[in-house]
Amino acid sequence: MDFIPLDYATLRLIWWLLLGVLLIGFAVMDGFDLGVGALLPFVARTDAERRVVVNTIGPVWEGNQVWLILGGGAIFAAFPPLYAVSFSGFYLAMFVILFALILRPVGFKFRGKVEHTRWKQTWDWALFIGGAVPALIFGVAVGNVLLGVPFHFTPELRAVYTGGFFDLLTPFALLAGLVSLSLLVAHGAAMLVLKTEGAIAERAARYGSVAALLGAVLFAVAGVWIATGVAGFRVESVIDGAFASNPLHKTVGTEPGLWMANYRTMPWTIVAPVLGIVGALAAAALLRMRRGGQALLACGGSIAGVILTVGFAIFPFLLPSSTMPDAGLTLWDASSSRLTLWIMLLATVVFLPLVLLYTAWVYRVLRGTVNDASVADTPNAY
Template sequence: MDFIPFDYATLRLVWWLLLGVLLIGFAVMDGFDLGVGTLLPFVARTDAERRIVVNTIGPVWEGNQVWLILGGGAIFAAFPPLYAVSFSGFYLAMFLILFALILRPVGFKFRGKVENTRWKQTWDWALFVGGAVPALVFGVAVGNVLLGVPFHFTPELRPVYTGGFFALLTPFALLAGLVSLSLLVSHGAAMLVIKTRGPIADRAARYGSLAALAGAVLFVVAGVWIATGIQGFRVDSLIDGAQASNPLFKTVSREPGLWMANYSARPWTMLAPVLGVAGALAAATLLRMRRGMAAFVASATSLAAVILTVGFAIFPFLLPSSTMPDAGLTLWDASSSPMTLWIMLLATAVFLPLVLAYTSWVYRVMRGEVDDASVNDTPNAY
């Protein structure tokens, strides 16, 4: 493997960063879809208005879900133990997310098939569920990562999850879910202000501003809770980034406040939570001023900063264990082989720019406002 220009530790760190990029890409790109779906029953009062709202995301929502697929694929290939534990331990939660996401294409396609008010309202609420439930559950999952997940490994390195679905719904995890839901609603509202005018944009700005303020407050509350009451994790043994992956070759301690240690050791990381709050507050202000694009950038910055806040806090952990702390997964002991990481990095260097270029082209083609005329004059409109 002398032809690989990076050492194992560097490859692992690069893939930790790439995983963060993919998660941020999903939150920013598919996040406004979820937010618009959540807002649909509230910002649109008539069928004409609801058609406009649906068509603001109709041409792009499928492409945006590529980021979810990329994130899941990256976890599967780069960090197989993380994929095995999280996708099996959070099985019912993942199934709930998939069920909600499946409602989106069905809702888009079926709501206009029958000219009946109750029929259309039913699918409008299905689109609401398809937006709100994933937005909430994704946040709940992040909250459980911060709390630690009940799993351990057998001597043969077979992962064993010992928790249950309802055990995931702790007060702190639900708080994290509300942070996610609030910020994604404000993100969707910013897109509606960009793409619509009149009563829809006015209602979206009002609801989005309130959601952004709620997201900022809840994010601060979650941070105080983590600093004062949530037990964090710390690797106490010597870390060798070049060793073969084995999550049992370390010792881990668990104490309240340990999640704040990285911020003390690297003060520059405090920029992430500061931007998380500042971005949400800026989005709230800009939405009230009807400055949609600026609000969208601010809410996207807040979402990215919140994800970075979690990543910086738990580094180098990927998924800590609450029942067997020594078995917690870190990027140093849960990654694929150097060859796998290198080949994947080459593939990413080729295909990720293509995804970005194609996405940029699609949004350029689909630019412009959505109104009654554009919806009624387009035969493929929902």
């Protein structure tokens, strides 16, 4: 394949970076949708206020979920073993997330179909579940990645997952889930402060500042826990060279604190956890000052910092195994072929900028404040 200008290792590294970009894109773009849903019952007291809150994200939430589809598609095509193990091992957790996400379109479409208080309140709580539950479980999943997932491979490379749904709910994983939920609630609050006014914005600023501060504290606690109590993983040797494609052709060591090794060998990576904490603290302060746009950027930076912190810590692992460490998946042994990665890269270079341009255009068209008058004047408002 001499016509491919990039070597296999470089393509694998590029797709590791692109996967991080897509995960950050989903967490930032769809994150405020989830946060707004989680805040809905608390920041809106009347039906008019709830309609305003729903319409801050109603026109854009479907487009934001494109990032989830892109991320899942990238895992499927670029790292098939990762897709097979994670989506099968986390099957029940994924089912809960999908069920909660399905409540969002149903809630948006159905809440205004019947003029009855109990009917609307039911769908408002459905929107709350559709926001809070995925925000929590996504964080729990990341916590389990850091702990290692109970799976192994047979000699025929058939993946076998030996855990269960409730095994995912360990104290550290739940802490990671609370970090995710806190930061996404703060992100949603920043969007509400930016897009609404009056009592809704005031309540959102109050709840959001507390959530952002809590997110910073919990993230710091999780970092100390990882450095002192969570067993990390390290590739000790590779049987068939540095870039073997068989996940069983390596030996992996594990001991507490190993996830901090990359921060010692690559000191510049410390910018990620610093961004996570400083961004959350800045968001808390900006929300108190009712600076919604700046708080939204600060929350986005904090979320990106948290994801980068995890990515840098576990590099080159994608999914470590707690029961058979040697079977842990890395970007070097869990990727698609060189040709597949190259074709996907060409498609990404063409279509990802189009997604970004379309997203920017949509948000420019929909800029401005949402209030009772704008909702009443819009025939297709929720």
